[in-house]
Amino acid sequence: MPENNNQQRQVQEEAEEVKVIMMDNMEKTEERKEKVQDLDERAGELKSKSFHKTAMKVQKQMKCDNVKASWKLIAVVGAMAAIIIIVAIIMWVNKKSSPEITHERVINPMHENGITPTTNGPGM
Template identity: 45%
Template sequence: MSSADVQFHQVLIAIEEGKSRLEQTQEEVEQVKDIMLDNMKKADERSGKLNDLEQQAEDLLEKGKVFEKKASKLKQQKKMSNKKMKIIFISIGVVAGLVVLGLIIFAVIG
């Protein structure tokens, strides 16, 4: 082989090696691109799920406030009901006491 043939052969080998390196680099870039796209997709999904969780938390907080108001109102109603029952029982006791006292006085006088 002549020196021109040897040089030409070396140039061809260098070109082939350059192509394979370029192809390898392009494949790696493509893999990285795919991974990044997948990560972006997952981040979007997580963002949606986080928004859903945030909305659920807000809903639960609102329901908790409503529950607290209703519980407080019910507690107040029960206190009033208990007071009314105490007044009724005391009134019955006083009336019964007066009746007994009246009977005793009537028995003593009469």
């Protein structure tokens, strides 16, 4: 029996050692879990900051594109207005410098009885 007690004690000691190792492993696992959660939170913050930076860059680019588009629109409208003004001035100058052509009908005076007077030239 002493040998049996000796084996039993040895098994209990080994079990106790395994128990201590398992407890230590569980503590280390908890610590790692906390560290992983901390890293996960940090990664989330970094992603958020990165997203914010990217969003700000995109917003700036959009504003710049809008300003460019506005200037292009202003340039096109200004060019069209200039063309219209130039054409109007050219037409006005041409109208002033060209002899006036009127399309008025010459109305011959009629006498009371509806006969148009004619002038008789020499020899008629």
